[in-house]
Amino acid sequence: MRRRVVAVLAVLLAASTLTACGGGGGQTLTVFAASSLTGSFDTLASRFEQAHPGVTVRVSYDSSTTLAEQIAAGAPADVLATADQQSLVAVERGHDLAARPVQFARNTLVIVTPPSNPGHVSSVADLAHAAFVVCDPSAPCGAAAKTILHVAGITAKPKSYEADVKSVLAKVQLGDVDAGIVYVTDAKAAGTAVRTVAIPSRLDVTNPYFVAPVKGAAQPRLAREWVALVLSKGGQQVLRRAGFGPQQTPPSPRVTTQQGSGR
Amino acid sequence: MTRAWATHDPTARPNGQVFGRAPAALVIAGVIGFAFLVVPVVAVVAKAPWGSVAHELGNADVRTALWLSLATTAISAALCLVFGVPLAWALARVDFPGRRVARAFVTLPLVMPPVVGGVALLLAFGRTGLIGSWLDDAFGITVPFTTAAVVLAQTFVALPFMVISVEGAFRSTDVRYDDAAATLGASRLATFWHVTLPLAAPGIAAGTLLSWARALGEFGATITFAGNFPGVTRTMPLQIYIGLQSDPDAAIALSLVMIALSIVVLVALRERWITGVAP
Numbered sequence: 001m002r003r004r005v006v007a008v009l010a011v012l013l014a015a016s017t018l019t020a021c022g023g024g025g026g027q028t029l030t031v032f033a034a035s036s037l038t039g040s041f042d043t044l045a046s047r048f049e050q051a052h053p054g055v056t057v058r059v060s061y062d063s064s065t066t067l068a069e070q071i072a073a074g075a076p077a078d079v080l081a082t083a084d085q086q087s088l089v090a091v092e093r094g095h096d097l098a099a100r101p102v103q104f105a106r107n108t109l110v111i112v113t114p115p116s117n118p119g120h121v122s123s124v125a126d127l128a129h130a131a132f133v134v135c136d137p138s139a140p141c142g143a144a145a146k147t148i149l150h151v152a153g154i155t156a157k158p159k160s161y162e163a164d165v166k167s168v169l170a171k172v173q174l175g176d177v178d179a180g181i182v183y184v185t186d187a188k189a190a191g192t193a194v195r196t197v198a199i200p201s202r203l204d205v206t207n208p209y210f211v212a213p214v215k216g217a218a219q220p221r222l223a224r225e226w227v228a229l230v231l232s233k234g235g236q237q238v239l240r241r242a243g244f245g246p247q248q249t250p251p252s253p254r255v256t257t258q259q260g261s262g263r
Numbered sequence: 264m265t266r267a268w269a270t271h272d273p274t275a276r277p278n279g280q281v282f283g284r285a286p287a288a289l290v291i292a293g294v295i296g297f298a299f300l301v302v303p304v305v306a307v308v309a310k311a312p313w314g315s316v317a318h319e320l321g322n323a324d325v326r327t328a329l330w331l332s333l334a335t336t337a338i339s340a341a342l343c344l345v346f347g348v349p350l351a352w353a354l355a356r357v358d359f360p361g362r363r364v365a366r367a368f369v370t371l372p373l374v375m376p377p378v379v380g381g382v383a384l385l386l387a388f389g390r391t392g393l394i395g396s397w398l399d400d401a402f403g404i405t406v407p408f409t410t411a412a413v414v415l416a417q418t419f420v421a422l423p424f425m426v427i428s429v430e431g432a433f434r435s436t437d438v439r440y441d442d443a444a445a446t447l448g449a450s451r452l453a454t455f456w457h458v459t460l461p462l463a464a465p466g467i468a469a470g471t472l473l474s475w476a477r478a479l480g481e482f483g484a485t486i487t488f489a490g491n492f493p494g495v496t497r498t499m500p501l502q503i504y505i506g507l508q509s510d511p512d513a514a515i516a517l518s519l520v521m522i523a524l525s526i527v528v529l530v531a532l533r534e535r536w537i538t539g540v541a542p
Contacts, residue, residue, distance in 0.1 A: 065508070136508070159408040159490055160489075160492050161505070162490065167487070174391065176408075
């Protein structure tokens with residue numbers, strides 16, 4: 001059932017791919033990536049194109065679970081980069097990966113408030129008496145936020161379980177809530193539009209990011225080179241600038257976020 | 264302009280006697296149109312995990328969402344009726360400058376993506392919004408993330424359906440009845456109440472059904488403006504969307520529930536109101 005739904009999505013996606021590269025005669029590398037990678041992978045894509053004249057990089061951003069399902073249904077991807085381990089494991093189990101996935105970054109959560117900080121939020125504990133929103137627990141950012149609130153002993157309920165992290169950020173930016181829990185990369189991308197409050201490392205929940213070339217890729221060589229670029233010093237610098245943490249950190253004992261999508 | 268055709272019922276006469284057989288081109292196009300609308304629904308019915316429907320209905324979250332949807336859409340449809348009919352009347356019967364522009368604005372929520380509508384509602388009624396900041400300062404009222412916000416979002420997207428159908432009904436009823444009532448000394452309000460409104464009743468019934476149906480399916484503006492919290496703002500469409508992330512089969516079972524609910528209400532009320540009231 002689920003497969004069928006996904007297959008339809010994959011066909012639609014394939015159709016949009018065809019439209020997207022209708023004009024060019026060169027090679028196209030298709031990268032499927034978690035939405036939180038948007039800024040960084042856009043930068044890496046232009047670098048890759050500069051280094052490979054005639055090659056066009058097309059990145060499709062979506063939640064990690066959706067991307068994994070699309071690949072399982074035969075969507076034409078060369079590389080997959082996810083914001084969690086779980087969705088990659090599913091793809092790996094279906095023998096759809098050309099190589100073992102490699103962790104290339106990690107992302108942590110922070111509290112953001114409007115610049116004026118109307119709810120006087122300067123710590124996790126302050127959420128108890130503030131109007132705040134989090135992601136829905138079905139998304140990794142929501143599962144992580146739930147863990148943080150639980151460990152911090154906060155029983156106050158959020159105003160809303162937002163569908164994804166971008167909606168949480170939007171509610172804070174519009175000033176409709178006092179605070180929200182988002183990825184540090186989202187907070188960084190928002191710049192001065194939000195004020196960031198760090199979450200102490202004892203509560204910290206980390207999402208590992210993985211990348212792997214996809215089996216049956218139209219561009220297997222380019223796919224391997226993309227993985228290499230992501231892991232290279234330059235690639236890591238781009239990710240670090242966006243706020244991602246370094247790869248290969250030992251997993252924290254409280255990692256409960258390795259499921260669902262990486263939005 | 265003569266409106267004599269409006270007074271007799273074309274369906275009372277058997278088709279074949281006067282017009283001959285239906286043209287094949289029209290029939291084929293009509294059948295394709297019908298199939299396109301029905302096939303996706305049939306697919307849900309055919310592919311649905313029927314066994315889990317009962318299980319899903321036993322889920323407290325689902326029942327809460329279902330109840331919230333029914334309650335909020337009933338209020339939204341009532342609001343559409345109370346505000347949409349007078350608005351449609353003004354657009355149909357009152358000559359005022361800028362009427363065409365006003366009509367365009369009324370249909371704007373139809374073409375606006377619902378998520379954009381939700382953002383617009385936040386900018387208007389949100390804590391820092393045009394009206395919302397005043398509400399917050401003066402009365403301490405915060406609209407977003409409340410059930411009232413769900414009703415506002417639903418009414419925002421559903422009201423155009425009411426206005427368009429009722430305006431069409433007002434425009435197609437004979438103005439001479441209004442004139443006759445006025446000549447006999449009825450006030451404009453009495454004319455509206457006793458002449459214009461009953462004549463437009465089928466259109467009003469259709470508009471109410473359409474706006475209720477639109478409110479029931481409303482998702483984008485609701486999740487953007489009202490948020491998503493169980494029992495407060497998580498209506499059925501939101502429950503289904505959240506379910507799709509974690510348990511697609513459950514989400515499909517819930518879609519089935521919503522389709523069944525819509526069909527029952529639409530078929531029952533349509534028969535009763537529209538055919539029943541029609542001349």
